[in-house]
Amino acid sequence: MSGPDIAIVGAGAFGSALALALAPTRRVVLWGRNPPRWPAGADLTEKPRTDDAGLTVTTDLAQATAPITLLALPAQALRPFLSQHGPALSGALVSTAKGIDLETLEGPSRSIARACPGAVIAVLTGPSFAADIARGLPTALTLACADPQAEAIQHALATPTLRLYRTADVTGAELGGALKNVIAIAAGAAIGAGFGDSARAAIVTRGFAEMTRLATRLGAEAETLVGLSGLGDLILTSTSDQSRNFRYGLSLGRGQTFDAGVTVEGAATARAVARLAPRVDVEMPVASQVAALSEGRTTIAAALATLLNRPLREE
Numbered sequence: 001m002s003g004p005d006i007a008i009v010g011a012g013a014f015g016s017a018l019a020l021a022l023a024p025t026r027r028v029v030l031w032g033r034n035p036p037r038w039p040a041g042a043d044l045t046e047k048p049r050t051d052d053a054g055l056t057v058t059t060d061l062a063q064a065t066a067p068i069t070l071l072a073l074p075a076q077a078l079r080p081f082l083s084q085h086g087p088a089l090s091g092a093l094v095s096t097a098k099g100i101d102l103e104t105l106e107g108p109s110r111s112i113a114r115a116c117p118g119a120v121i122a123v124l125t126g127p128s129f130a131a132d133i134a135r136g137l138p139t140a141l142t143l144a145c146a147d148p149q150a151e152a153i154q155h156a157l158a159t160p161t162l163r164l165y166r167t168a169d170v171t172g173a174e175l176g177g178a179l180k181n182v183i184a185i186a187a188g189a190a191i192g193a194g195f196g197d198s199a200r201a202a203i204v205t206r207g208f209a210e211m212t213r214l215a216t217r218l219g220a221e222a223e224t225l226v227g228l229s230g231l232g233d234l235i236l237t238s239t240s241d242q243s244r245n246f247r248y249g250l251s252l253g254r255g256q257t258f259d260a261g262v263t264v265e266g267a268a269t270a271r272a273v274a275r276l277a278p279r280v281d282v283e284m285p286v287a288s289q290v291a292a293l294s295e296g297r298t299t300i301a302a303a304l305a306t307l308l309n310r311p312l313r314e315e
């Protein structure tokens, strides 16, 4: 019998959910340094499988070898992981991370390119909660890849309920996924502070404008930002308390503490953006308030005042 079709590196909520979604029709190996974090509501009973499918869980990274490897690690963990293990990875490397590295101010695809020169690189992103994917609920994602293998990877990762759209705009797709987390924190903070749904709509809309400004300045196509990876994921994350970023924002708005063990990609990415945006001369007023709030440099009232007191201008 030949080896796995798909390796998944990272057995947190998302890697584990993808493993459950793909295993009924593919040979999947899921690697984690800890046991898998099966999402709440996932059905862990044996599903009907094709003869040539199934799931293997391992803590031995050498076993996680396949033509396609999904890197389901948090954005701030990806580069350190790759610097240690990058040379051992092979095949197409597909990142699911949604963030900007605080040290390099680069997205996941650049981290992979630096650590694994010559690898086929892709990004899997878009509106999707791990719990939904694990339950087999219908989901549409973006597979961003500029390599001729993009279409083959798209087909290899799609399932009857996981519909993948393809783009060659890797920069746009990964920045949409990273920046929506920052704006979702702001949306949560507005709701948590009691500013209301109209304020949230304003933050999401103006937040989307600044997401697009930064992404296009960094080489993204504006069209990508209005797709699943940008606007689609922004809508999901800014409106659902399933989102960890939104819930973190809620707690900021309410003046409550938040469990430091929960992955909140938008907090670090807001700080990365606060350093990156001035370098490319892009204004990011909402993101800079999220950075200040998450670092405790401002209060929710002061953040609101700063945003409302900006000079009046054309939309």
Ligand SMILES: NC(=O)c1ccc[n+]([C@@H]2O[C@H](COP(=O)([O-])OP(=O)(O)OC[C@H]3O[C@@H](n4cnc5c(N)ncnc54)[C@H](O)[C@@H]3O)[C@@H](O)[C@H]2O)c1
Residues within 6 Å of the ligand: 010, 011, 012, 013, 014, 015, 032, 033, 034, 037, 072, 073, 074, 075, 077, 080, 081, 096, 097, 098, 099, 128, 129, 130, 131, 262, 263, 265
């Ligand atoms: N959870 C979701 O609904 C969801 C959906 C889409 C995308 N994503 C993205 O997928 C990425 C992973 O998120 P998640 O929800 O699985 O996070 P998680 O917090 O549930 O799990 C992260 C996993 O990474 C592991 N990890 C962290 N640092 C590591 C390291 N240095 N070496 C090895 N393993 C390490 C942890 O042990 C954990 O198993 C994030 O960028 C997130 O934005 C998550």
Ligand SMILES: O=P(O)(O)OC[C@H](O)CO
Residues within 6 Å of the ligand: 098, 126, 127, 128, 129, 130, 181, 233, 236, 237, 242, 243, 244, 245, 246, 263, 264, 265
């Ligand atoms: O729980 P969050 O806020 O990390 O969001 C999860 C996914 O990115 C939603 O698409």
